[in-house]
Amino acid sequence: MTTPQDRLARDTRESVRGIPDATVARLPVYLRALTELAERGVATVSSEELATAAGVNSAKLRKDLSHLGSYGTRGVGYEVEYLVYQISRELGLTQEWRVVIIGVGNLGHALANYGGFASRGFTVVALLDADPDVVGEHVAGLRVRSTDELEDVVAAEGVSIGVLATPGPAAQDLCDRLVGTGITSVLNFAPVVLSVPEGVDVRKVDLSTELQILAFHEQRKAARDAVHAAGLTAADEHDAEEVAQ
Amino acid sequence: MTTPQDRLARDTRESVRGIPDATVARLPVYLRALTELAERGVATVSSEELATAAGVNSAKLRKDLSHLGSYGTRGVGYEVEYLVYQISRELGLTQEWRVVIIGVGNLGHALANYGGFASRGFTVVALLDADPDVVGEHVAGLRVRSTDELEDVVAAEGVSIGVLATPGPAAQDLCDRLVGTGITSVLNFAPVVLSVPEGVDVRKVDLSTELQILAFHEQRKAARDAVHAAGLTAADEHDAEEVAQ
DNA sequence: CTCTGTGAATATATTCACAGCC
DNA sequence: GGCTGTGAATATATTCACAGAG
Numbered sequence: 001m002t003t004p005q006d007r008l009a010r011d012t013r014e015s016v017r018g019i020p021d022a023t024v025a026r027l028p029v030y031l032r033a034l035t036e037l038a039e040r041g042v043a044t045v046s047s048e049e050l051a052t053a054a055g056v057n058s059a060k061l062r063k064d065l066s067h068l069g070s071y072g073t074r075g076v077g078y079e080v081e082y083l084v085y086q087i088s089r090e091l092g093l094t095q096e097w098r099v100v101i102i103g104v105g106n107l108g109h110a111l112a113n114y115g116g117f118a119s120r121g122f123t124v125v126a127l128l129d130a131d132p133d134v135v136g137e138h139v140a141g142l143r144v145r146s147t148d149e150l151e152d153v154v155a156a157e158g159v160s161i162g163v164l165a166t167p168g169p170a171a172q173d174l175c176d177r178l179v180g181t182g183i184t185s186v187l188n189f190a191p192v193v194l195s196v197p198e199g200v201d202v203r204k205v206d207l208s209t210e211l212q213i214l215a216f217h218e219q220r221k222a223a224r225d226a227v228h229a230a231g232l233t234a235a236d237e238h239d240a241e242e243v244a245q
Numbered sequence: 246m247t248t249p250q251d252r253l254a255r256d257t258r259e260s261v262r263g264i265p266d267a268t269v270a271r272l273p274v275y276l277r278a279l280t281e282l283a284e285r286g287v288a289t290v291s292s293e294e295l296a297t298a299a300g301v302n303s304a305k306l307r308k309d310l311s312h313l314g315s316y317g318t319r320g321v322g323y324e325v326e327y328l329v330y331q332i333s334r335e336l337g338l339t340q341e342w343r344v345v346i347i348g349v350g351n352l353g354h355a356l357a358n359y360g361g362f363a364s365r366g367f368t369v370v371a372l373l374d375a376d377p378d379v380v381g382e383h384v385a386g387l388r389v390r391s392t393d394e395l396e397d398v399v400a401a402e403g404v405s406i407g408v409l410a411t412p413g414p415a416a417q418d419l420c421d422r423l424v425g426t427g428i429t430s431v432l433n434f435a436p437v438v439l440s441v442p443e444g445v446d447v448r449k450v451d452l453s454t455e456l457q458i459l460a461f462h463e464q465r466k467a468a469r470d471a472v473h474a475a476g477l478t479a480a481d482e483h484d485a486e487e488v489a490q
Numbered sequence: 491c492t493c494t495g496t497g498a499a500t501a502t503a504t505t506c507a508c509a510g511c512c
Numbered sequence: 513g514g515c516t517g518t519g520a521a522t523a524t525a526t527t528c529a530c531a532g533a534g
Contacts, residue, residue: 092464110351219337
């Protein structure tokens, strides 16, 4: 049984028009591949070609794109420029997003200088750090300001997304303060699980998590090779060896 | 009839293959939460407590842990130290993984200095960069060497995992050379889709992808709020009646 | 009683396979 | 003929809900 509440909750979680999370997570990849094709002067791609460029299979790509609408031409393919626009619009990249980066260590530096933001509508409008020695430095054309000014900066600069690149222990407090200003989107590089109220989205990027997942698969490969070598091969078994992203 | 061979083959396959990808991806999170609890001197946790600390719900946590074995005690919970060990073992973190970082820009610096690696069995044994000005610098206690030496370094240092933190255009070539040395696990921070032969695992961390996903949800929230604000007067008939009671 | 471990139910995601349009 | 868009089939993942161990 599905209650009206269930349906509302699902619609809210997914999207007004129902784009699955897994699809949303892949749209940026398609967008990158398309941008590259556009730069190379390619006007049209088939789902097969684009899928290869994006590292997925073509059925998945077509299904994903079908959630946005019917933007391809049967027998021909997709017009690159047009698809770039449609995906950008769907992702909300046709507007400017003003971002504050908190924590200007090596990672903060890398993020501040990262070219991939500006080209997709993200403008880093402020850098904050708690360390008085770092405050006042100029990084990526911005003067680093104190985290004391967080609330002022968010208000004055119209920030809508906060990026945390601080050490773990500092992150929760700064996150609380971001949320206090009304920000509802946080990208967290600090190695902690942030707790936030309902309605606030946190995405976490964890450098060591990814290595650990690789280690798991590497170990599994080693174990399988050992079994192989010992002659205990299960001939009926063939597992496709591809890491799910 | 079940022969001993059958049972061995099955047991091997299950223990090697049986853990779902989604579970594997969460194990590092549980491990981090458990490590924190251990440092705070907590000896035992319930699935509810651990789930909260890890930011998931308790049913999922229990299901995930059940794939590793029966390591809890009904009516009590899980012994923290023991679970740390079991998860570490399952992820392959009880052995040392020797890692090379290629590309020593801001991100490479951040990775080289990141404390979260060493504590989980990852040893950064070499740093490589293509820029002659960077080669020779000392970062995180290691002398940066030239990417020309890649093959030598991998062989001499017994590297099993490669981390690419280079600009996009350089990544595929360096990846090919890593694969050429026999490496089958690559963590890619460069903003390109790498193509690798069957049997090689690539995981990709993309700084701007995550921001784009946030932007999508932020846009959606804004759209919903707008509808809400505009639609308050034209409220849904039935709900209004029920609320009146 | 409490809290784990797990079948059964549900929800999501992927893949297949082909009808329908260019 | 070639390629998209999509139902139907399958595979994965999540959540429910409760039996049963301690």
